[in-house]
Amino acid sequence: MAELEFYGATGQVTGSCHILRLGGRTVLLDCGLIQGGDEAERGNRGPFPFDPADIDAVVLSHAHLDHAGRLPLLVKRGFTGTIHCQKATAALMRILLTDAAHIEAGRVRRENRRRSDRGEALASPLYEQDDVERTLKLTSGHRYAAPFEVLPGLRATFRDAGHIMGSAVVALEFDGADGPRRLVFSGDLGQYGDPILRDPVSPGPADVVLMETTYGDRRHRDMAASLTEFGEVLERAHQVGGNVLIPAFAVGRSQELLYNLGKHFDDWHLDRWQIFLDSPLAIEASEIYWDFAHLFDEEASELFRQEDFMPSLPNLHFTRTADESKAIAKLKRGAIVIAGSGMCNGGRILHHFKREIGDPKTQIVFTGFQPRGTLGRRIIDGTDTVRIHGEHFPVRAQVHTIGGFSAHGDCEDLLRWFGDIEPDAAGGRAAVYLVHGDPEATASFQGRLQERYGVAAHMPQVGEVITL
Ligand SMILES: [Zn+2]
Incomplete structure (x- = not known):
């Protein structure tokens, strides 16, 4: 008997977590944080719909916190099984979970100052560094395309999802109600043709597909147009004499931005700028990226061979300490600042915003998805004031989304990836379950799948159980 229960990232983008039950054993696919506002915070603290001690193993698609960020909580609450992931994911988890525990400790400290002033009971953190260390000890790193046994009777294979370093599409093989079954879980899928990473790899055949739909309702501008647009933003910033602030995810976006800045150094006249990677986490993530250079795509591999270090940016500054970060503020113009957090719900980007978001000369460039409830989303949606660290600031900066x-x-990338999954011998398509999207994006993708492939995909509800 094999069953799949939908739990996290069902009808929403964050909190990825699906429950696979197989002959009395239970495996989680991802165990991510819910992100975006107070309600998300309560969701993260709430009970799991299972006893963590009863979970036999976790198969993790990639290191992003909305996929891996509740693993230390799972461990804290009793999980002792193995966490299977790609080798680069294991390396990235160390820095991402450590950072998450650090941010949580700071948040609880501030919260408890308020609570103790009011004589209220003190809050405790979601998890601490100890829990992170215990989590890391449970990880088992695997290579792409190398099948491994999760449990007796359950085999898994990771294939490159092209989303961040180590990101994987997971193919799971087991015996279902009517014989052997193959479940493919997309994790998060990258763009075809993205720099540094390889394109998403076809997962082979599948009976059941569980796939993300983050951008199921829209096309991105293509990379060439985006690069042109980015060059124009830099030109404009140079002419009006302002700084460029780029909230970026520490893992993935930051490295691709640096890569593109290095590649287009001359086209974009970058010699007239000072470039700051203002995020200790992004600096560490960059080092891990270079450590896993054997996973780069062809172009990046070639550059890596020539330069031995990427990117080649003579005016790039890694600002690790808070003092170095504060010193950037002295530059009133000519600074390109890449800082976290990517969704602007914390991190050094907020300090830059406080100083510069009210200045019409400032250019803010968003390069990643901004979930509902985040400050980034409010800025993109055109709010005219923002509240940061309890203070209000007018938004007068120019806002760009690339x-x-x-x-x-x-x-189109999602449709292409689905199209690469081989139909069965009779030409039949897999049963498809759509997750990890805002409901409108998921519904729109459902329509596109029907139109392109004649597939009636299902949008599951939280708690829904299907027999495999
Ligand atoms: Zn992701």
Whole structure:
């Protein structure tokens, strides 16, 4: 008897977590944080719909927190099984989960100052560094295309999803109600033709497909148009004499931005700028990217061979300490600042916003998806004031969204990936379940799948159980 229960990232983008039950054993596919506002925060603290001690193993698609960020909580609450992931994912998890625990500790410290002033009971963190260390000890790293046993009777294979370093599409093989079954879980899918990473690899045949739909309702501008647009933003910033602030995810976006800046150094006249990677986490993630250079695509591999270090940017500054970061503020113009967090719900980008978001000369460039409830989403939606660290600031900066740099494939990428899944011998298509999208994006993708492939995909509800 094999069953799949839908839990996280069902009808929404974050909190990826699906429950696979197989002959009395239970495996989780991802165990991610819910992101975006107070309600998300409560969701993360709430109970799991299972006893973590009863989970036998976790198969993790990639290291992003909305896929891996609740693993330390799972461990804290009793999970002792193995966490299977790609080798680069294991390396990235160390820095991402450590950072998450650090941010959580800071948040709880601030919260408890308020609570103790009011004489209220103190809050405790979601998890601490100890829990992270115990989580990391449970990870088992695998190579792409190398099948491994998750449990007796359950085999898994990771294939490159082209989303961030180590990101994987997971193919799971087991015996179902009517014989051998193959479940393919997309994780998050990257764009075809993205820099540094290889394109998403076809997962082979499948009976059941569980796939993300983050951008199921739209096309990105293509990479060439996005690069042109980015060059224009830099030109404009130079002419009006402002700085360029780029909120970016530490893992993936930051490295691709640096890569593109290095590649277009002359076209974009970057010699007249100072470039800052203002995020200790992104600096560490960059080092991990270079460590896994054997996973680069052809162009990046070639550059890596020539330069031995990427990117080649003579005016790039890694600002690790808070003092170095504060020193950037002295530059009133001519600074390109890449800082976290990508969704602007924390991190050094907020300090830059406080100083510069009220200045019409400032250019803010969004390059990644901004979920509902995040500050990034409000800025993109055109709010005229923002509240940061309890203070209000008018938004007068120019705001740009450059979709072509997204780590997620757009609807055409998703359709292409689905089209690469081989139909069965009778030409039949897999049963498809759509997750990891806002409901409108998922519904739109459902229509596109029907139109392109004649497939009636299903949008599951939280708690829905299907027999495999
Ligand atoms: Zn992701």
